[in-house]
Amino acid sequence: MLEPTVLQGWGTFGQVIQGQCRSTGEMVAIKILKNCDHDGQIVKNELKLLQALREGDTKDSHISHFLESFSDTVWTYLVFELLQKNLFDFQKQNNFSPLPVRHTRTITAQVLVALVKLKELSIIHADLKPENIMLVDHARYPFHIKLVDFGSAILLPEVCHVQEPYIQTRFYRAPEILLGLPFCEKVDIWSLGCVMAELHLGWPLYPGNDEYDQVCYISSTLGLPQGELLCAAQKTQSFFQREELAKMLTWDSHERITPSAALNHLFIPMQEMKASFEATQYYQLILQGFGEWAPEAGLGCPCSTQHAPPTTETVAVLPPLRPHSNPCIHSSSPKPARDLLLPHPQAPQPPKPRALLVETTVRAATEHTVPDATDYVSQIDPSINSFAKN
Template identity: 30%
Template sequence: MEIDAYDVQNGNFNSQSSRSIPAGVFYQVIIKDPIANAQSIFTIPKRYTNLQFLNAGAQGTVVSANDMVTGQRVAIKKMQQPFVMTMSAKRAYREFILLTTIRHPNIIRLLNAFTPDRNINEFGEVYLVMELMNHNLHEVVHRLRLDHKTLSFFAYQMLCAIKHLHNSGIIHRDLKPSNIVVNDRCVLKVLDFGLARKKNVDTAMRMSEYVVTRYYRAPEVILGLPYSEKVDIWSVGCILAEMVNHQVLFPGKDRIDQWTKIINIMGTPDEGFISQLGQSAALYVRSLREAVARPLEEVVPNEHFLTETENPRANLTAHYARDLIARMLKINHLERCSVEEALNHPYVKLWFKEEEVNAPSSENRYDGEIDFAEKTLQEWKELIYQEVMRYQATHDIFNGV
């Protein structure tokens, strides 16, 4: 028996959809995006009810839902057309593998994953069921003034997450406030691994310009240098400054403007950094008028902090916050602090827990070499299908149905 698209308003099934789904296991719900004035059909197991639109973007549409099996409210992400282009298929494969293997309290946890499609020919949709968090950090940063304790705790949790990723051989490469979620207890989790890469492959490679949202993009990326896991440290520094200032620190309009915004605040880098650049990049950097670094007290001023929440005994002061930002925002990545150094910085060290900072590395089945393989769109589709089938074979997707 086959069931076509469910008509939510009329309460019956219609035949407008050519896709078929197994009867008694899945049902379909039309999700309306009020912001984009668009809609998406979710085909999900019957255990998930009361779907409510949360957000939509280039990587997918996300709803909240009740899980009738666990009693939890969860988030369900429908991957957005993962097989239209090779780039999106590769990203979907990478995110699926990493979400099914990475485990840490400060990294979003995958609760379930499935496809309603029954064979490779029908295969076109992938759904990820994850923990539901109340807000993303972008909303929090631009709506609330955060006290020192919260700023410090958020910074600590970000650093714990990226340390675990780095220890597991992964560079996130796209840290930004909208890729970080928090709940009402100030627990923070990093998500979206579509741009993550293996460390041991990438440190000798040059990063695509598409990687890392421009505002949080490290200088070595902008100027085409080989990069390391310290690109994530730069991003955390930008995010911490944004949490204090309530505005983006380096809001570049394009690649060149991004570099200009950086040196106008941090100053022109020394010859030691410039000498690492390729000929054309070095020529460009030298052609610009020399910029003098602005005092960080002006860039992240005292009045942007909640002064009454300072706690000098715990090193929760504007001075220590700025010092941590300064150490993370070194233009020369060789001078930039490591994640271990950042976690031992006075501003965040009060939260240090061995089981969080040095949690056992995750399994990480992701093969970084596959990023450079010349695969067709169909081959990527088959790889993703195999991984979804592997997951479904080892998890109770439908609660015994």
């Protein structure tokens, strides 16, 4: 018989409390899951995975020990060995100070042992993050860890049946999940790399506010994905667009973009700019340059003939500036204000040779592009790029 004592925390899909076995006095962790509808399927999935782990003899594999389960009409209770604290709480307790490399190496080696065992059992954890890496007893066994929470885990043979998977916490989500590519157990390796960087830096490596933001962060350190990946990915159009110029300059006129399609291209209407900067002077200046030709996009604005014509200088829209990374970014902190610099006159530059200009423009236009985040990330968090390169 178990007796609950104190709230321990929250797992992916359930509450975790600390309890005590009345017969033995042993302290345990009890994960409580709801049985109804969608949650009921989650319970069945986790029980199936935990049973596979139990049969796979994971005693020395740095995976939390599952003891038993029981249920009533509303709840299912999963009983595990009691562990001390997770790595995120440990970081928080230490003011998110960077962890010495020797300790990061120790933790990484143990997680890799766990991942080797999971691969043997054809299991993908699919939610590897500091909150799911537990210190066993830091006072007696410093940096001895175990992997917990298999609420999002997937059996490898069942991966092909997963439709549009929404797995992995965003900061640790692998590119193949973001882009909609086939995936395997290596999504856990990506997550572990992000955890290693976070322990080394003291803050998340890729703290995106959404999936688009996440792709921008990753592209800023790793560069753009290879063309074959973008062609194979299901969600490429959510993050990457070919320049409009490439659609205008085609050998075959039948493949060339039409005027109406060109007007609806994101390069022209700039819906995202409208959503974020509609009240700014910068946005109003852009509208004055465009005039009334795009009312269907909600961008129409009377353009007075008294205004000077727009300059021929290209206007570049930068992604939102990131705040200096801080440990509290794990929580739901308010988003930073998004600022843009107003265009200003510059000294005229000598024109480039015409042939070189055309060649450079056409080559650039035929590549996939994403807003360049390299400069501002390296300026604000220079250690991110240096860590990735090393």
